[in-house]
Amino acid sequence: MNIALLLEMAAEAAPDRVGLVCDGKRWTYAELLAAARGAAELIEASGAGHVALLDESSEAAVVALFGAGLAGVPYCPLNYRLADADLAGLLDRIAPALIVGDVNRVERLSTGKGHSIHLRAHFVDSAQAARVAEGREYDQGEGVAVQLFTSGTTASPKAAILRHSNLMSYILGTVEFAGADEDDAALVCVPPYHIAGISALMSSIYAQRRIVLLPAFAPESWIKLAEAERVTNAFVVPTMLSRIIETLDASSTNGEEKVDIASLRAISYGGGKMPLEIISRALELFPETGFTNAYGLTETSSTVALLGPDEHRKAHLSDDPKARTRLASVGQPLPTVEIEIRDEDGRCCAPGEAGEIYVRGDQVSGEYKEKSALDAEGWFPTRDAGYIDEEGYLFLSGRADDVIVRGGENMSPGEIEDVLLTHPDVAEACAVAIPSVEWGEAVGIAVVTREGHVQPAEADLKELIRGRLRSSRVPDKVLFVEQLPYNEMGKLLRREVKVLLAD
Amino acid sequence: MKPGTRLKSAVCDTEVMVIRSGDGQIECGGAAMVEAKTGNTGEPSADLAAGTLMGKRYVDAAGAYELLCVKPGKGSLSVDGAVLVTKDAKPLPASD
Numbered sequence: 001m002n003i004a005l006l007l008e009m010a011a012e013a014a015p016d017r018v019g020l021v022c023d024g025k026r027w028t029y030a031e032l033l034a035a036a037r038g039a040a041e042l043i044e045a046s047g048a049g050h051v052a053l054l055d056e057s058s059e060a061a062v063v064a065l066f067g068a069g070l071a072g073v074p075y076c077p078l079n080y081r082l083a084d085a086d087l088a089g090l091l092d093r094i095a096p097a098l099i100v101g102d103v104n105r106v107e108r109l110s111t112g113k114g115h116s117i118h119l120r121a122h123f124v125d126s127a128q129a130a131r132v133a134e135g136r137e138y139d140q141g142e143g144v145a146v147q148l149f150t151s152g153t154t155a156s157p158k159a160a161i162l163r164h165s166n167l168m169s170y171i172l173g174t175v176e177f178a179g180a181d182e183d184d185a186a187l188v189c190v191p192p193y194h195i196a197g198i199s200a201l202m203s204s205i206y207a208q209r210r211i212v213l214l215p216a217f218a219p220e221s222w223i224k225l226a227e228a229e230r231v232t233n234a235f236v237v238p239t240m241l242s243r244i245i246e247t248l249d250a251s252s253t254n255g256e257e258k259v260d261i262a263s264l265r266a267i268s269y270g271g272g273k274m275p276l277e278i279i280s281r282a283l284e285l286f287p288e289t290g291f292t293n294a295y296g297l298t299e300t301s302s303t304v305a306l307l308g309p310d311e312h313r314k315a316h317l318s319d320d321p322k323a324r325t326r327l328a329s330v331g332q333p334l335p336t337v338e339i340e341i342r343d344e345d346g347r348c349c350a351p352g353e354a355g356e357i358y359v360r361g362d363q364v365s366g367e368y369k370e371k372s373a374l375d376a377e378g379w380f381p382t383r384d385a386g387y388i389d390e391e392g393y394l395f396l397s398g399r400a401d402d403v404i405v406r407g408g409e410n411m412s413p414g415e416i417e418d419v420l421l422t423h424p425d426v427a428e429a430c431a432v433a434i435p436s437v438e439w440g441e442a443v444g445i446a447v448v449t450r451e452g453h454v455q456p457a458e459a460d461l462k463e464l465i466r467g468r469l470r471s472s473r474v475p476d477k478v479l480f481v482e483q484l485p486y487n488e489m490g491k492l493l494r495r496e497v498k499v500l501l502a503d
Numbered sequence: 504m505k506p507g508t509r510l511k512s513a514v515c516d517t518e519v520m521v522i523r524s525g526d527g528q529i530e531c532g533g534a535a536m537v538e539a540k541t542g543n544t545g546e547p548s549a550d551l552a553a554g555t556l557m558g559k560r561y562v563d564a565a566g567a568y569e570l571l572c573v574k575p576g577k578g579s580l581s582v583d584g585a586v587l588v589t590k591d592a593k594p595l596p597a598s599d
Binding site: 001002005008009012013140141142165172173174175176177178179186196199200203207209233235266268270290292294296302303306308309334335 | 506507520522557558559560571573574592593594595596597598599
């Protein structure tokens with residue numbers, strides 16, 4: 001079943017209703033569908049094997065997502081924040097592609113690969129102008145709808161594959177068709193290359209909830225847009241919520257004119273660990289708002305477990321410390337999904353016992369372009385560690401594979417360590433996550449000085465990383481140690497390094 | 504019937520997407536649904552004319568069949584004469 005059905009149904013039931021607002025321009029469902037159908041013509045004519053978006057969020061994301069679906073070509077939004085060398089590798093892997101967005105960068109990084117490259121406005125205009133034959137047939141939706149490159153721990157990003165069937169099970173299983181009120185509006189500020197950015201488009205269109213796009217997040221613009229568009233729903237990553245609260249608090253102490261965002265009925269969050277102090281503060285600041293914590297992965301077509309609004313309030317108001325800890329839970333599995341915790345030998349863990357989280361369900365793809373990660377019974381090992389309490393609430397205790405999640409951004413320790421090891425005075429290096437109130441997690445590094453060399457300056461190491469990677473990779477904490485802890489197999493014991501850095 | 508197959512009512516405007524299906528005959532308004540049609544070939548029978556609702560999922564008692572209504576009409580959905588009912592799931596809070 002093709003994901004384009006979601007948009008077709010919205011356009012059939014409410015053609016003139018506004019489905020999307022971006023940069024002040026409003027798009028009805030009928031206009032979005034017409035553009036997606038036009039895009040399918042462009043995609044077919046280009047002979048592209050993928051449709052990529054190298055751009056911030058805009059109407060082009062909707063047009064490309066559903067246009068690619070109709071044409072039966074995987075939609076592959078790319079992270080425009082990637083360094084040139086990494087992006088070049090991905091561009092080559094998806095060649096030949098129809099690429100929307102940063103034309104100059106694609107021409108510079110991936111020449112002669114047969115890409116068909118369009119500026120955003122040109123793509124949308126051409127899609128709207130394209131001739132579509134009456135009654136033409138589209139792809140049946142039996143293949144891949146979306147391909148997302150994960151920022152895994154390995155050097156080369158994995159191409160996670162979501163089939164039409166995975167995404168349709170997720171939407172049909174969790175969203176009531178046309179379930180939104182006419183005035184409902186969802187503020188979408190996650191980047192288009194994030195699974196939450198894609199599922200937000202599909203969920204809102206199927207619910208007929210107007211999408212209000214904020215292409216680049218800044219707390220002030222988020223608040224302004226929420227007020228102007230009378231936004232009722234929003235999804236944020238923990239860092240965004242923390243910055244929104246900071247901004248609201250600052251504006252009220254400065255005696256600025258009070259913003260009216262009382263229309264916000266529901267705020268959902270996910271994509272990283274939410275610090276308890278932030279969510280508690282949010283519950284006080286928005287007493288009428290329902291909060292939902294969503295846990296999911298790219299490979300599971302977004303949400304697989306959630307902690308709902310009533311559960312948030314109950315935990316927040318409870319005097320029982322145990323009930324209060326539930327605020328830190330990601331809730332219970334969706335009715336359509338099964339979750340198990342398994343120990344290192346693959347046995348199911350008892351309640352309260354930590355292990356690796358396994359997920360199963362029709363929405364779970366667990367598939368990469370190279371191979372499927374599902375086991376024989378269809379379970380997907382998430383590589384996330386966690387436990388389930390006596391009442392069935394799921395708690396996350398970190399990434400099984402030590403990825404550092406800073407403000408919703410996944411960073412692999414390996415890339416930071418690789419850069420550190422290029423310093424002539426560094427013999428060994430280990431990067432781990434350290435707790436951060438602002439970002440959930442931040443980078444901490446432990447470094448061993450090369451024998452006979454002088455210990456490098458902290459500032460030099462930070463500068464080295466800033467120069468070679470993005471600023472988010474710059475460590476908050478640097479520790480010099482005599483040696484790093486290894487096990488008998490020579491495997492670096494990152495957990496022990498974490499303990500060292502936590503002190 | 505293969506999942507993803509689009510079926511049309513022979514006697515009203517109803518169209519459904521097959522989500523899950525066995526080997527039985529899928530009907531609307533008492534008449535077998537078809538993949539291609541040129542026009543209505545009658546009216547829904549009186550006892551099978553409660554109508555279909557856009558976006559609702561219809562299931563049989565055993566859970567072997569599930570159809571998504573993508574276009575509403577006057578007929579009722581059934582499989583081998585047994586009327587399908589709407590699948591009412593507890594609404595979930597929006598999570599993305």
